[in-house]
Structure formats: C-alpha cells, structure tokens
Amino acid sequence: xxxxxxxxxxxxxxxxxxxxxxxxxxxxxxxxxxxxxxxxxxxxxxxxxxxxxxxxxxxxxxxxxxxxxxxxxxxxxxxxxxxxxxxxxxxxxxxxxxxxxxxxxxxxxxxxxxxxxxxxxxxxxxxxxxxxxxxxxxxxxxxxxxxxxxxxxxxxxxxxxxxxxxxxxxxxxxxxxxxxxxxxxxxxxxxxxxxxxxxxxxxxxxxxxxxxxxxxxxxxxxxxxxxxxxxxxxxxxxxxxxxxxxxxxxxxxxxxxxxxxxxxxxxxxxxxxxxxxxxxxxxxxxxxxxxxxxxxxxxxxxxxxxxxxxxxxxxxxxxxxxxxxxxxxxxxxxxxxxxxxxxxxxxxxxxxxxxxxxxxxxxxx
Numbered sequence: 001x002x003x004x005x006x007x008x009x010x011x012x013x014x015x016x017x018x019x020x021x022x023x024x025x026x027x028x029x030x031x032x033x034x035x036x037x038x039x040x041x042x043x044x045x046x047x048x049x050x051x052x053x054x055x056x057x058x059x060x061x062x063x064x065x066x067x068x069x070x071x072x073x074x075x076x077x078x079x080x081x082x083x084x085x086x087x088x089x090x091x092x093x094x095x096x097x098x099x100x101x102x103x104x105x106x107x108x109x110x111x112x113x114x115x116x117x118x119x120x121x122x123x124x125x126x127x128x129x130x131x132x133x134x135x136x137x138x139x140x141x142x143x144x145x146x147x148x149x150x151x152x153x154x155x156x157x158x159x160x161x162x163x164x165x166x167x168x169x170x171x172x173x174x175x176x177x178x179x180x181x182x183x184x185x186x187x188x189x190x191x192x193x194x195x196x197x198x199x200x201x202x203x204x205x206x207x208x209x210x211x212x213x214x215x216x217x218x219x220x221x222x223x224x225x226x227x228x229x230x231x232x233x234x235x236x237x238x239x240x241x242x243x244x245x246x247x248x249x250x251x252x253x254x255x256x257x258x259x260x261x262x263x264x265x266x267x268x269x270x271x272x273x274x275x276x277x278x279x280x281x282x283x284x285x286x287x288x289x290x291x292x293x294x295x296x297x298x299x300x301x302x303x304x305x306x307x308x309x310x311x312x313x314x315x316x317x318x319x320x321x322x323x324x325x326x327x328x329x330x331x332x333x334x335x336x337x338x339x340x341x342x343x344x345x346x347x348x349x350x351x352x353x354x355x356x357x358x359x360x361x362x363x364x365x
Contacts, residue, residue: 001018001019001020001021001025001028001125001128001129002018002019002021002129003016003017003018003125003129004017004018004019004109005017005111006125008117008122011116012116012117012118013114013115013116013117014113014114014117015038015111015112015113015114016111016112016125017109017110017111017112018109018110018111018112018125018128018129019107019108019109019110020104020105020106020107020108020110021106021107022106023079023106023158024079024153024156024158025106025128026074026079026080026081026104026106027074027076027079027156027347028124028125028127028128029081029104029110030072030074030081030319031121031124031315031318031319032112032121032124032125033069033072033081033083033112034069034114034319034321034326035069035070035071035072035321036068036069036115037068037069037112037113037114038066038067038068038069038088038112038113038114039066039067039069039083039085039102039110039111039112039113040064040065040066040067040089040110040111040112040113041064041065041102041104041108041109041110041111042062042063042064042105042108042109042110043062043063043064043065043100043102043103044060044061044062045060045061045062045063045065045093045094045100046058046059046060047059047060047061047093061093063091063092063093063094064091065087065089065091065094065100065102066087066088066089067083067084067085067086067087067088067100067102068085068086068088069083069084069085070084070085070086071083071084071085072084076156077159079158080103081103081104082101082102082103082104083101083102083103083104084099084100084101084102085099085100085102086098086099086100087099087100118326118327118330119330119333119334120318120329120330120333120345121318124315124345136201136202136203136204137151137152137202137203137204137206137266138150138151138152138193138196138197138202138204138205138206139151139152139205139206139207139208139253139256140189140193140205140206140207140208140217141208141209141245141247141248141249141250141252141253141256142189142207142208142209142213142214142217142248143209143210143211143213143247143248144167144182144185144213144248145164145165145166145167145181145185146163146164146248146249147161147162147163147164147185147188147189147192147248148161148162148163148248148249148250148253149161149162149163149189149192149193149196149197150250150253151196151197151202152253152257156347157250157253159250160192160196160197161192161195161196163185163188163189163192165181165184165185165188166181167181167182167185168181182216183220186216186217186220186221187224189217190220190221190224190233193205193221193233194230194232194233199232199235199236199239202239203239204239204241204265204266205236205239205240205241206241206243206256206262207240207241207242207243208242208243208244208245208252208253208256209244209245209248210244210245210246210247210248213248214242214243215242218240218242221233221240222234222237225237241262241265243256243259243261243262244256244259258279260279263276263279277310277312277344277346278312278346280310281310281312293307293308296328296329296332299311299332300332303332303335303336303339303341306339308336308339308341309341309342310341310342310343310344311332311333311336311341311342311343311344312344312346313329313332313333313343313344313345313346314345314346314347315345315346315347317329318330318345333345
C-alpha cells in the first residue's frame with residue numbers, strides 16, 4: 001500500500017489518499033472503511049444516451065465519484081472489495097443522491113475521509129504502508145491430485161494457486177498411468193511454486209500433506225531442480241520444511257500453523273507472533289486460569305487494575321457499526337498501551353480458533 005497524502009486535523013477529522021499495490025491491501029482497506037465514511041475513487045458508470053432521432057442507448061464511462069458509504073462487501077477468496085453508497089458530489093454522469101457501487105482496484109488511488117480517525121485505524125495504515133509487513137511464509141498444502149499454494153502474511157492467508165487433477169488408481173500389475181499422472185501433478189505444483197513464491201522475501205516454505213505425499217513431492221522437486229538447473233529452488237532448499245496435515249485442503253493450514261514444531265521454526269517470521277500470542281494465552285488459560293481474562297467486561301476490569309500485560313483482540317471488532325461499541329474497544333486498546341501493555345490485533349481472516357476478545361495479566365506479568 002502506498003500513502004499518497006494524509007490530512008488529519010487536530011480534531012482527528014480528515015482524509016487520506018492511498019494506492020493498493022497487492023491483494024492483501026484490499027483486506028487492510030476493508031478494515032479501514034466504515035459506514036458513514038466518504039470514499040472517492042475512479043469507477044465505471046453505465047450512462048444512458050439519447051440520439052437526435054430519439055433512440056436510446058447506453059455506454060460505460062469511467063468517472064471519479066465521491067460516495068457516502070452505506071454497505072461494504074469483501075470477498076476474502078478473490079480479495080475483491082465493493083463499496084455501495086450515495087453520490088455526495090456533483091458529477092456530470094451521476095445525480096446527487098443516486099446510488100452507486102465502487103469496486104476498488106489495484107494500483108488505482110482512492111481517498112477516504114472520516115469525521116474521526118482513531119488510533120487503531122491510523123496504526124493499520126502505518127502497517128499497510130510498511131514494506132516490512134510483506135509475506136515471509138509460504139505454504140504448499142497438498143494430497144494426491146490437490147494442492148494449494150498460499151502466502152501467509154501478518155494479516156491474512158492469500159491463496160495464490162490451486163492445482164487440482166485426476167490421479168488414476170494403481171492397478172494390479174500396472175502403475176504406469178498412476179505414476180505419469182502423479183509426475184504431471186508434481187510438475188504443476190513445482191511451476192506454481194516458481195511462479196508465486198518470492199524467495200527474496202519468503203523465509204520458510206511449509207510443505208504439508210497426509211501420508212508420504214510431501215516426501216515424494218520434495219524428492220521430485222529437488223531432483224528436477226538439479227536436472228533443469230533451477231537455481232532459485234536449489235539455493236533456497238534449506239527453506240523447505242516438511243510437516244504433516246490431515247488433508248490437502250486449504251483449511252488444513254490452520255492446524256499446520258498451530259503445530260508447536262512449526263511454530264518454533266517460524267520464530268523469526270511476521271506470522272509467528274500472532275500464532276505464538278494466541279498459543280500462550282490458551283496455555284495460560286489451561287494451566288493458570290486465574291491469570292487469564294476474556295470477555296470485554298473482565299478485560300476492562302483487569303485493565304483498570306493495571307493487570308493486562310498482553311491484549312489480544314480481533315480486527316473485526318473495530319468494524320462494528322455501532323460507534324459507541326467501536327469506540328469502547330479503541331479506548332481499551334489505547335489504555336492498555338498507555339499502561340505499558342502489549343496489544344496484538346489478530347486477523348479475523350486467519351485465526352486458530354474462534355474468539356472475540358481476550359486479555360492476560362500474565363503473559364509476562
């Protein structure tokens with residue numbers, strides 16, 4: 001994400017102009033947008049025209065609209081963001097008060113204006129615009145005939161490729177069809193890794209599967225890399241880690257990331273901090289329940305007693321439509337920081353289990 005302009009007044013009202021560079025930026029934008037905000041962006045509008053003879057036609061024109069946000073729709077799989085609202089600025093193609101849906105696009109700037117920019121939203125902008133928050137963990141979740149190549153960022157899991165092919169069963173006395181299909185499948189997965197994983201950024205590549213599929217694939221991958229002199233694969237061989245998963249479906253990535261052995265290997269990556277913090281909380285809840293707090297009321301009381309060392313809170317709470325409720329969570333986050341505590345805003349797009357808000361007075365103190 002690129003920050004083009006930032007104009008925030010003393011009363012915290014103002015606007016920012018941003019350019020989304022990659023798919024994850026749409027997730028950040030989704031968390032920045034709230035009902036009642038003003039959004040200005042380039043969009044396509046269908047306009048009716050009437051000729052001199054009276055015939056009516058329609059054309060699609062690109063124009064810049066400013067709408068008051070009423071509805072926000074985010075597709076987490078395709079990372080597409082559609083924002084619906086009413087036009088609030090004069091435009092030659094769209095009447096004032098007319099409804100329009102803007103689909104935000106990569107590499108096209110937009111301007112977002114708010115009556116009040118709170119600390120959580122401003123911090124997300126800083127995070128989104130910091131290149132250090134790029135994906136540094138990749139994962140290949142696979143089984144025979146199915147593979148998902150994912151990038152694990154500090155905010156979400158991005159599906160980069162899905163490879164699905166039919167693998168014939170082994171027949172008595174003949175395995176050639178099975179082996180040929182499997183080799184072709186492995187070749188497709190290898191090409192997907194080369195195409196979608198940037199080894200200059202990625203520190204770890206998790207290869208997960210049930211059974212022996214991961215071992216067979218890695219053997220194929222490195223032998224093929226030697227034969228074809230694929231230096232990218234050979235130079236980064238040490239980054240590949242083989243781990244067990246229950247299936248080759250994308251949801252199996254959750255269990256892989258929660259595996260203690262994997263967590264240890266991900267210690268110096270961005271995604272690891274979120275995984276470790278949640279793991280520490282559940283461990284404390286199991287062994288020392290009196291030192292762990294969850295639920296907004298209990299955490300607020302712990303904060304009043306200066307007993308919160310680490311606060312875990314999901315980002316979906318800051319998208320609450322009720323201003324008072326949203327402000328309550330923002331105020332809690334600010335108070336914990338002022339009292340010297342650590343705040344981790346967990347992504348609702350990727351978490352090991354469902355929870356709303358939790359705090360601990362003892363992941364540390």
